[in-house]
Amino acid sequence: MTSNSYRREQDTLGEILVPKDAYYGAQTQRAINNFQISNRRFPHEFIKVQAMIKAAAAKANMENELLAKSIGNAIIGASEEVMEGKWDHQFVLDVYQAGAGTSQNMNANEVIANRATELLDDAEKHGRIHPNDHVNMSQSTNDTFHAVIHITAAVIINQKLLPRVKQLHDELKRKSIELMPVMKSGRTHLHDAIPIRMGQEFSGYAETIHEVYQQLERVTDSLYEIGIGGTAIGTRNNIHPDYSKKVIQEISRRTNLPFREPTDMFSYMQNTNAPIRVMQVIKELSIHLIKITSDLRLLASGPRTGLTEISLPGVQPGSTIMPGKVNPAILEMTHMVCCQVIGYETTIATAGVAGQLEINVMMPLIAHTFIESLEIMSNALPTLVTKCISGITANEENCKNFMENSLALVTGISSIVGYDMAAQIGKEADSRNVPIKQVLQERELLTPEIEKALDPNGMV
Incomplete structure (x- = not known):
């Protein structure tokens, strides 16, 4: 690109060239230059919550007479455009970046500041809306990025994961009733055991998932604590006394979820307790799903040389060399997702260990692995239900022969x-x-x- 394709911007380290049509600015550009690691970006759900916090902060700062209404309303307008996904392409940073998420926060501040400046009426354009002084007013990366993790995860769990875990439980329960008349041989240690009803096997699967659902409901409550207003280290420096309450109320209004201030702000700032706790439950869900899907693959093994006590829906050809072969593809996919989630739980636990003094700087890594775990699990479950569990049928003759x-x-x-x-x-x-x-x-x-x-x- 030619020099005409760039503009010169300045930050505390000096001048830097930024693409002329970019809404982000100098600090984002430095992070782009520094961190070309994975080509992975934070998803829209995360960016949406970043913008939600910016809008809620601007509203509170206007009400507290710290921010001019013209500037505050422009910030809210730009933030809502970001929430709608209009500017996702301007959020360009690698998930592996500087600790705590400072670069990601500045990406949001710069995009919103430049777009908000455009939204000002000509009569109001007496100066540029500043990414730090205006968009980031009353905030630090340390409290807002942490809050974004909690809010994004809570929204995904409530809107996607919990309903889909329940869907899986309900389908397994329905299948257990459907298959209850089918008698078969039980197996322990993969050897003959006394008889069991196939519906009883499936009722065990259903109750296992139900128990995880209840645990997930309980542990999600820890995500409702968000330390908005803790600023850098929890001391609430440079904020209005009513700021935290007003911002949290606005976020609760926009999400319809019961967010609240932490019981202890300093504990919140120092640790990443909630993601650690929730991921332990998601890991347990993964362990149970691996057990269930492995059982189903074994029961469906064959069709001539295996158990073939159940038949799975055929969803795609299973071999490029063996004509007519059909594999348990949906069960295999689910197992892979669970393996990834178990690995991510270890990543989050290891990152949790890396907290030092007043902050855990591994928050970008925690955010990426936590949110991706919730997303891929949320996407895998309905696929498992609709493309596999719902279509399972019993091969009663095989079950009878084995049992007898x-x-x-x-x-x-x-x-x-x-x-x-x-x-x-x-x-x-x-x-x-x-x-x-x-x-x-x-x-x-x-x-x-x-x-x-x-x-x-x-x-x-």
């Missing part, structure tokens, strides 16, 4: 003939590869009482 040939049926007669005799009968049936009943008949032990004890319906 299970060596564990001998458990039913152990209280009649004794543990040792039952074990001998089971071993003989196994060595000869014949049913338990055949051995009992040959030994003239198949009495009505024992035949009743062998009935799988009496074991479930």
Whole structure:
């Protein structure tokens, strides 16, 4: 690009060239120059909340007579354009950037300041709206960036994740009722166990997800604490006494969520407790989903050489070399998402350890991994439900054959003939590869009482 494509801007380090058509300014440009790491940007949901805080701060500062109404209203107007996504392309910074998110905060301040200046009436354009003095008034990166993490996560959890975890629970519950008549062999250690209803297996899956849903509801409450007004280190320096209350009220109004001030501002500023706690629950959800999806892949294995007790909906061809092969693609995708989330939980825990004194400077890393975890899990769950769980059917004949040939049926007669005799009968049936009943008949032990004890319906 030619020199005519740039403008000269100045910050506390001196002059720097910035693209002429960019709404961001000098500090954003320095961060662009310094951090070409991953080509990953913060998502619109995060940028939207950044702008929401800027608008709420401008409103509070106007009401507290610290900011001229013409400037405050222009900042609110520019912030709302950012919230709508109009200027997402101006938020250009890599997620791996300077600690605490200072660069990301300045990206928002500069874009909003320059756009707000354009929105001023000609009669009001007596000077440029300043990114620090006006847009960042009463704020620090240290309190606002931290708050953006909490607000963005709380919105995603309430609007997406919680409803979708509930959707998964409800579908598993419905499927458990549908499959309750199907009798099958249980398995422990991947070996024969006493009979179970397929619906009982699925009811276990459903309740597991329900318990995680309840935990997620409880732990999300910690995200409602936002330290707006704590400024640099929690001492509320350079703010009006009513500032925090007014900003939090405006954010609660815009999100319809019950945000509040922290119980202790200094604890809030020093730590990233809420993301750590929430991610522990998301990690647990991932662990359970891996268990459930692994079970379903095993139960659907085949179609000729595996268990094939259930059939999954076919969603796409499974091989470029084996014609007609169909793989459990949705279950595999879900497992991958869960692996990523478990890794991200470790990242957030490690970043949490890196807090020092009055601030945790790893907040950009925490923000990126936390929000991406919530997003990919929120997107995976409805795919799992609609493209897999809803369409599962039982292969009753296979289930019946496995159950009737299970060596564990001998458990039913152990209280009649004794543990040792039952074990001998089971071993003989196994060595000869014949049913338990055949051995009992040959030994003239198949009495009505024992035949009743062998009935799988009496074991479930």
